[in-house]
Amino acid sequence: MSGLRGFTGEGPSPWTDLDRPPLDAARLRRALVVPGGLWTSLDVVTETGSTNSDLAARGRAGDPEGAVLVAEEQRSGRGRLERRWSAPARSGLFLSVLLRPGPEVPPARYGWLPLLVGVAAATTLSRIAEVETGLKWPNDLLLTAGGTERKLGGILTELAGDAVVTGMGINVSLREEELPVPTAGSLALGGAAVTDRDTLLRALLRDFAELYGEWRQVGGDPEASGLLPAYTARCTTVGRPVRVQLPGDRELLGEAVAVDRDGRLVVRTADGAERAVDAGDVVHVRPQPRER
Known part of the structure; x- marks a missing residue:
């Protein structure tokens, strides 16, 4: 027995880097796709261009709410404003989920979904990985590594017909020499107690399902669901001087x-x-230093 589960012999073995074992899709499905739960399917692919693009196509084709798509590697991962997101294979969690909040939630409140994802992710990582995780408005996850605040991950939400696809990328085992930019970070660099992606993914999807259910039950009301105070409590942007860059080279300082x-x-x-x-x-x- 070689222990190479699902390995076909084509291309490099996913077990070459023992710090980055592949996810076990069957085990994840047994744990998360359960009767009465939010998650209705869960697929793990070796690589893809973008999990958001793939799942958006499925959403427009009529796939039910609760589909989860996870990629071990994304070739064309996207962030907000089409910014590129790239990382080595199996070095993080790269996933998208398909949601259909209506008719309980009016479309005007769909804008809270990326903030809800941020709260769920920050809650999971702080609790499971024991790394204090903050939220930079509107869509970044932050942690402190090497004495500096770094970007741990990002969130992207987009409409797909009458469905919503929300995706996230979280750096888990990224090493210093692998960082795409000096301001990036990872759970490993932040001294996380847990970097097992299976454990983190299960906890993240369960925490999200709970928060999403509470938010949906009250029609997406951010105060009645507790989402607004929960987000504000973790938002590192609030209380800081900022420089907001707007289209057309305009700026807002304050x-x-x-x-x-x-x-x-x-x-x-x-x-x-x-x-x-x-x-x-x-x-x-962009956060700005306070005037002395």
Whole structure:
């Protein structure tokens, strides 16, 4: 017995790097695709262009809510504003889920879904990996590694007909020499107690299903579901001076003071005026040093 489960002999063995074993799709399905649960299917592919693109096509074709697609490697992973996301095979969690919140949730509240994913991911990683995880508005996961704040992962949500596909990429075992940019980080670099992707994925999908169910039950109301206070408590952007880059080379300078009921970031400018900016209208939000 070679122990190479599902290995066909074509291409490099997924067991070449013992720190990065492949996910066991059958075991994950037994644990997560259960009667009465949110998750209705779970597939793990060796590689793909983008799990979001693949699942969006399935959503438009009528796949039911609760489909999960996980890739061991993404060739064309996408972030917000079509930014590229790449990482070595099996070095992280790269997945998308298919949701159909209607008719319980009005479309106007779908904008809360990426923030809900962020809360679920930050909750899971803080609890299971024992790494304090923050949320940079609107869609980044942050942790501290090497004494600096680094990007741990990102979230992308998009419409697919009457469905919503939300995807995330989380760096798990990425090493310093593998970082795409110096500001990136990983659970391993942050000293995580757990980096087993199977354990993390199961916990993440269970935490998300619980939060999503509570949010959906109250029609997507961010306050009644507890989502707004939960997000605000983990949002590292709130309370900081920020420089918000807007389309057309415009900028908004001020202090991020809140996230409002529509999921927008509220910025107070030097003259005391407050302006709410929507994620769809923002190119970058960059924290700024406080004036002394």
